[in-house]
Amino acid sequence: MKVQINPELCQGHGRCYDLAPGLFRDDDEGYGQVLSDGTVPPEAEHDARLAALNCPERAVQLFEEG
Amino acid sequence: MAGDDRFTLQALQTDEDETIGTRSEIITGPVTDWATDFSHLEPEWSADPYPIQDDLRQRCPIARTERFGGAWLPTRYEDVAAIAYDTDRFSSRSIILSNFRPPPELAPIGGSPPISSDPPFHHDARKLLLPAFTRKTVARGEPATRAFCHSLIDSFEGRDVVDAAHDYAQHIPVRVIADMLGFPPEDGPQFREFVEDLLEGINLPPDDRIERVSRLFDYLLAQVHDHLDRPRDDLTTYLISAELYGRKLDPSVVTGAMALLLIAGIDTSWSAIGASLWHLAKTPADRERLVAEPGLLPTAMEEFLRAYAPVTMARLVRQDMRWHGVDMKAEDWILLSFPAANRDPAQFDRAAEVVIDREVNRHAAFGLGIHRCVGSHLARMELRVALEVWLDRIPAFTLDNPGGVTWSAGQIRGPRTLPLRIG
Numbered sequence: 001m002k003v004q005i006n007p008e009l010c011q012g013h014g015r016c017y018d019l020a021p022g023l024f025r026d027d028d029e030g031y032g033q034v035l036s037d038g039t040v041p042p043e044a045e046h047d048a049r050l051a052a053l054n055c056p057e058r059a060v061q062l063f064e065e066g
Numbered sequence: 067m068a069g070d071d072r073f074t075l076q077a078l079q080t081d082e083d084e085t086i087g088t089r090s091e092i093i094t095g096p097v098t099d100w101a102t103d104f105s106h107l108e109p110e111w112s113a114d115p116y117p118i119q120d121d122l123r124q125r126c127p128i129a130r131t132e133r134f135g136g137a138w139l140p141t142r143y144e145d146v147a148a149i150a151y152d153t154d155r156f157s158s159r160s161i162i163l164s165n166f167r168p169p170p171e172l173a174p175i176g177g178s179p180p181i182s183s184d185p186p187f188h189h190d191a192r193k194l195l196l197p198a199f200t201r202k203t204v205a206r207g208e209p210a211t212r213a214f215c216h217s218l219i220d221s222f223e224g225r226d227v228v229d230a231a232h233d234y235a236q237h238i239p240v241r242v243i244a245d246m247l248g249f250p251p252e253d254g255p256q257f258r259e260f261v262e263d264l265l266e267g268i269n270l271p272p273d274d275r276i277e278r279v280s281r282l283f284d285y286l287l288a289q290v291h292d293h294l295d296r297p298r299d300d301l302t303t304y305l306i307s308a309e310l311y312g313r314k315l316d317p318s319v320v321t322g323a324m325a326l327l328l329i330a331g332i333d334t335s336w337s338a339i340g341a342s343l344w345h346l347a348k349t350p351a352d353r354e355r356l357v358a359e360p361g362l363l364p365t366a367m368e369e370f371l372r373a374y375a376p377v378t379m380a381r382l383v384r385q386d387m388r389w390h391g392v393d394m395k396a397e398d399w400i401l402l403s404f405p406a407a408n409r410d411p412a413q414f415d416r417a418a419e420v421v422i423d424r425e426v427n428r429h430a431a432f433g434l435g436i437h438r439c440v441g442s443h444l445a446r447m448e449l450r451v452a453l454e455v456w457l458d459r460i461p462a463f464t465l466d467n468p469g470g471v472t473w474s475a476g477q478i479r480g481p482r483t484l485p486l487r488i489g
Contacts, residue, residue, distance in 0.1 A: 011434075011435065011436065011438035012196070012438060013432060013438055013442060014201055014442070014443060017201070018201075018364070026200055026201055026202065028197055028200065029193065029196035029197060029200065030196055030199065030200040030201065030443065050425065050426070053425075053426040053428065054368075054426060054427060054428055055428065056428055056429065056430055056432070056434055056438075057434065057435075057438075058428075
């Protein structure tokens with residue numbers, strides 16, 4: 001699984017870095033950023049889904065591989 | 067900053083002036099039909115707006131009123147979201163629905179930027195504020211907020227009944243925002259008057275309203291001068307020194323932004339904290355579960371924000387148009403009810419229930435799109451700390467007199483009297 005944030009949609013609500021701090025961080029203006037290259041380790045898949053499902057702007061996008 | 071002559075009374079006068087713009091007839095009194103004559107200022111709405119919104123969503127999802135010179139009330143999530151995202155057709159130049167429409171030339175800045183601003187100005191003004199309101203920045207105020215919450219509860223010593231709205235919830239954001247702006251903490255009671263004047267005095271006579279608004283701006287101007295004389299590390303000094311497009315900010319932008327932070331930062335968090343305590347006081351099962359499982363608080367808090375979202379915004383229609391089945395006219399108001407959107411069954415399972423372990427909760431309590439509440443991280447910090455401290459110190463509490471609970475009127479909704487039995 002991979003995760004990315006669409007910067008056109010992100011408004012800095014911060015749900016992703018609250019719910020999945022292992023996958024996301026905030027920048028200096030509070031917008032969400034994906035840590036590393038966006039690859040989600042299997043144990044973090046639940047957190048990634050929570051982040052995507054709770055983003056009010058639907059800016060967090062998941063890509064399931066395989 | 068000596069010699070800064072931006073902040074003379076003369077320079078600011080036009081910005082407090084409500085003589086340009088248009089006024090509509092003040093219409094009050096009982097609502098005949100919520101689909102054609104709604105008013106969010108009537109007591110029935112304040113007491114319990116949710117059955118009204120649920121009914122409208124079913125039978126007339128974009129309700130109308132001729133009050134306020136004409137306004138629309140969408141209650142479906144999809145319509146509220148579409149309007150929030152469509153800054154071309156819906157202007158933010160006034161976000162408090164009233165009987166006064168500021169002139170269209172006030173856009174794109176508006177009277178209290180950036181909440182009252184439209185693109186392209188909005189983005190640049192908001193960018194100035196964002197670093198001061200990130201989760202990291204507001205976290206620096208958490209220890210002081212926690213200590214303050216404890217001191218409020220210490221003051222309950224010996225009492226069996228307290229007013230959680232008046233004696234607890236309201237003090238927290240007042241102190242936090244005074245600290246951030248660098249205003250004297252003892253001025254707190256005045257801030258609450260400013261808030262009531264602006265947000266609840268909608269149907270007052272124009273002269274009365276103008277006088278109340280100028281009282282706020284006189285206060286802000288005095289604070290600006292105090293900060294010009296003694297610059298310090300706070301938001302007021304930051305705004306005075308900030309630059310946009312290579313120049314210092316226009317004085318009306320400085321005081322407008324200060325007014326916004328003061329007004330928007332108080333009623334809102336006060337309401338969220340109060341509504342959460344009200345829910346827990348009347349729902350022992352949820353209260354007991356939260357006390358037993360404090361780890362559930364972040365999820366429960368989001369659910370309180372969804373179900374009791376305190377903030378409704380407004381927009382002005384730019385041009386005549388047919389929109390989602392209704393004929394909107396230029397200058398019609400939109401009452402943009404995030405609370406109604408948050409209870410739309412098409413968007414949320416069990417929308418009318420408060421489910422404190424709701425894991426998926428894509429609510430719109432802080433708005434959607436470019437005007438996402440700039441203080442949302444601050445509000446969440448205040449709400450979390452206020453509830454943590456309360457539940458830790460007072461794990462058992464009930465409504466002392468359910469009939470004695472009163473709610474604010476207008477676009478910010480929360481309990482203003484909340485008698486709780488704590489002994």
